[in-house]
Amino acid sequence: MHCICAEDHGGTQCEYKIADCENGGYKQDEKCVCAKGFNGANCQYADSTITIDSVELIINVVVQIVNREFQDTFTNESSTEYKTFIRDFKRQMKGIYDNESLTLKDIKINKIWNGSIYVDHELIIKAKFQPNISALHDDISNQIKKRLLDSEPAKDTCSGSDVMCLNRMNINVTRNNVPADIDWCKFLTPNDTREFYFQYGNGTNYTCASKCTMGVPGRLNCNYGECRVIAKSGPQCLCPDTNEFWYSGESCDSRISRPGVIGGVTAALIVLILTAIIAFILCRRRKSKGNQELLTNKNIDFTNPDEMESEWTSGQNMTGHPPAEGNKFTPNLQNVDIFKKVQIRRPTLIRTPESSD
Incomplete structure (x- = not known):
């Protein structure tokens, strides 16, 4: 089970305010805690390389509860009876499904109907990734069915009003079909960055690389800068800002010395001022002469x-x-x-x- 938070809150229990954090990050102790796959002071950058070491799989399960009666109020998902039944059902089934080898993230109810009570539900399972995803799906489905059959509610001796007894002859476990050639980099990476990743390398882990990944063909050369993957925009070169140089260009391939520019401008101003002073002095001398x-x-x-x-x-x-009319002559002595x-x-x-x- 996990909390579904409002847009402006995050955390396992929605206890943190997102504030200025981007891409699903949230504020904690005046710092942004970034969602998986993102980094930066405000979580503004996506990881240049994403290694998929786990995957979420959906297993569909239908069970029949034999010691409870279907009620008409169960058709109304807002009714108290429906909510109480679903709460008790999830609590019991979570104890059956969740163990050391399987990590249950959530139980989603699809439908319930009469007969005592049939419950169609989905299990969202987090499992360690392996390239042969179909085999992984089959293995987890078999584990789920075995745990159901071995559970106390599925035994013939099940009784009591506090337990929902299951008909072991009517347990159906199926899995969603996953294409063998699925590109997991387009499926498991963050939504706003999926188009910028591609599968790279071999091994037990599935590596999703971008043009910012070291060693990949066609890697973006940022020269003096740093390559970063920006959500919705993709890989870009970010040029540094230092006291020694100004950097420019899409690939940060140009740089200008800050002290050199400042010194050149200062020298030019001094020359201009001296030129103006000399011109003024020469003009005065020429007039006196x-x-x-x-x-x-x-x-x-x-x-x-x-x-x-x-x-x-x-x-x-x-x-x-001749002097102007009306003016008195003043000799120059x-x-x-x-x-x-x-x-x-x-x-x-x-x-x-x-x-x-």
Whole structure:
């Protein structure tokens, strides 16, 4: 018997919340406990190789209970009488079927009908895998029938209201037909990953390989990365994320040095800044030199009063262009040597007749 959990719970008794765990995993102590065939922090990856060491087989059994009477309420599966009968029947039969050589996972009731009471039910048996599955099925079916015939309820001495006595002459055990060439990798692997597995190798174990399995033909080469099987997507290369390199490409075949990129970008920024500073300095120097050449080209002799007077009264400013209307002329004395002696003509005294008096 096992519990059937709601979608958001897991565990043998549905005691754990699934939370962020994927593919049937559930949370326990803040970590994901993954379902068989899956791995990863959130159970997001399927195992690259699955070894089938056990298999679930279905055995169909019909028995007749001779010391109980069929009730009309048994036709209603929601009735208390039906539920009580099924509970007592499963409890008794589990004690017969389950032993060290057989692992009973569940008993499923298919149908019950009158005559005292016939019960048609299925046994879900977990058994060790073997390549000849038909022979395994036959062997388990024979074990089930033998255990029924050897059980106390099937003996002629069976009596009592607390025991459901069986008619040993009316015990029918059959098995489901399984094709001899069945691909167990398509049958027993997780639903969302079945198409990515194939049988590989020989031996007592049945190995289901993927393109992430080491040594298989056509294995996915992930170079610097790691091959992982992702549900619904299949085998993919996952590139690492390290402090030394950036990895890229579908096969993680390209890598770039992180320190190299950071150093190159830093050097380029430094060169750009230095270039801008040098260009600014050269521009300022070129402008200053142009002003000096303008004054030099005018060849003004500041020691010559006539030339000075002509320059100051020419109606032009020091740039050689007429001043704008309404603007006052402002001389540029930047290149005047204030320590150089300037000879000025001595004023000539002119006497008038009036002044001679």
